[in-house]
Amino acid sequence: MKDDFFKYQAQTTPHPLALEIAHAKGSYIYDTEGNAHLDFVAGVSACCLGHCHPKIVQAIKSQTDKYMHVMVYGEYVQEPAVAYTKLLASHLPKNLETTYLVNSGTEAIEGALKLARRYTGRSELIAANNAYHGNTMGSLSVTGYEARKSAFRPLIPNVRFIQFNSLSDLEKITKKTAAVLLETIQGGAGFILPKNDYLKEVRQRCNEMGALLILDEIQPGFGRTGKLFAFEHFDITPDILVVGKGMASGLPVGAFIASHKMMATLQEHPKLGHITTFGGNPVIAAASLATLKEVTESQLITYTLEKEQLFRSLLVHPLIKEVRGKGLMLALLFEKIEIVNYLVLEAAKKRLILFWLLFEPKAVRISPPLTISEEEIKIGCLQIVDLLNAYQ
Numbered sequence: 001m002k003d004d005f006f007k008y009q010a011q012t013t014p015h016p017l018a019l020e021i022a023h024a025k026g027s028y029i030y031d032t033e034g035n036a037h038l039d040f041v042a043g044v045s046a047c048c049l050g051h052c053h054p055k056i057v058q059a060i061k062s063q064t065d066k067y068m069h070v071m072v073y074g075e076y077v078q079e080p081a082v083a084y085t086k087l088l089a090s091h092l093p094k095n096l097e098t099t100y101l102v103n104s105g106t107e108a109i110e111g112a113l114k115l116a117r118r119y120t121g122r123s124e125l126i127a128a129n130n131a132y133h134g135n136t137m138g139s140l141s142v143t144g145y146e147a148r149k150s151a152f153r154p155l156i157p158n159v160r161f162i163q164f165n166s167l168s169d170l171e172k173i174t175k176k177t178a179a180v181l182l183e184t185i186q187g188g189a190g191f192i193l194p195k196n197d198y199l200k201e202v203r204q205r206c207n208e209m210g211a212l213l214i215l216d217e218i219q220p221g222f223g224r225t226g227k228l229f230a231f232e233h234f235d236i237t238p239d240i241l242v243v244g245k246g247m248a249s250g251l252p253v254g255a256f257i258a259s260h261k262m263m264a265t266l267q268e269h270p271k272l273g274h275i276t277t278f279g280g281n282p283v284i285a286a287a288s289l290a291t292l293k294e295v296t297e298s299q300l301i302t303y304t305l306e307k308e309q310l311f312r313s314l315l316v317h318p319l320i321k322e323v324r325g326k327g328l329m330l331a332l333l334f335e336k337i338e339i340v341n342y343l344v345l346e347a348a349k350k351r352l353i354l355f356w357l358l359f360e361p362k363a364v365r366i367s368p369p370l371t372i373s374e375e376e377i378k379i380g381c382l383q384i385v386d387l388l389n390a391y392q
């Protein structure tokens with residue numbers, strides 16, 4: 001099967017890990033030889049409830065028994081999407097009451113950017129250096145990493161960049177700016193948190209200039225940082241919130257969320273301002289609904305912060321320069337790229353799944369399922385420390 005994988009399935013790197021998957025359950029992925037691999041990555045923060053959580057599987061099965069796809073987005077009243085968007089609104093500030101469900105994080109970013117331009121009548125977009133927002137043309141245009149996008153230029157015009165956490169750069173936000181798009185916690189850049197009152201200052205400047213604030217919570221959303229949404233740590237509210245990844249416990253999904261008034265502008269001039277065949281798909285909405293119920297009705301979010309402390313107490317080693325991030329979105333920072341590559345590849349041999357970050361080559365990602373047990377955390381951390389002890 002591996003040969004066919006390399007021949008028939010398009011690849012994005014010359015050396016994919018190419019683990020052959022048989023099945024997955026809880027915090028473990030099982031290969032075709034029957035080995036269990038402890039998952040400290042969770043499908044890059046997507047499997048927030050672990051693999052094949054019984055409540056999610058049941059929700060999907062119940063929905064597939066009823067109907068799977070009946071109409072393009074927005075025409076018919078489909079209970080899973082309505083129930084989901086209503087429940088989501090109940091967990092969000094008042095201005096984030098209306099949700100547009102789409103198929104992926106990058107499409108949600110596209111929708112948010114279109115909405116910002118349509119609502120403000122302005123075209124300039126401001127994003128941050130080293131930000132990652134997805135891989136379609138619009139999202140790539142606001143991604144702040146030239147090396148990964150120069151081959152695809154020309155991208156969309158009128159995008160400017162600021163330095164995340166730089167207060168002086170906020171002057172670049174002006175009355176020409178439609179929106180400022182930031183990750184609440186920068187992911188690909190190395191799990192960088194906003195410092196002090198940075199996000200409050202951004203919010204303030206946006207208010208003064210009449211620019212919208214869009215927060216990309218595709219990675220930190222749905223409990224990963226110890227709050228349902230990471231912006232709750234920083235005492236601000238965005239005008240548009242973008243989510244995805246963990247939202248449906250491992251099914252493809254995304255959403256952008258704004259006020260009813262703002263969203264209504266997608267209905268006219270032009271009408272059908274954003275359309276999608278599969279957005280709001282009932283099976284995925286059912287999985288999203290079951291996920292949101294489980295995340296909010298259990299103690300998972302509270303435990304996330306306790307689990308972060310456990311990771312931090314166990315991952316102490318002279319080679320680890322810093323453990324960065326929040327909750328179960330953690331990055332181990334090293335002095336040399338070689339240590340990162342060694343750790344990820346040797347851990348894979350020991351059946352512990354770790355991964356790289358997109359733009360920070362000196363970091364190792366740790367983003368396990370929120371359901372990971374203390375025992376599993378201890379097993380994996382011990383393996384990491386043993387591997388670092390063996391590093392020469």
Ligand SMILES: Cc1ncc(COP(=O)(O)O)c(C=O)c1O
Nearest residue numbers: 104105106132133134187218219
């Ligand atoms: C912060 C952030 N924004 C956007 C995306 C793009 O989401 P997707 O891969 O679902 O298109 C990602 C995915 O890694 C992300 O982490």
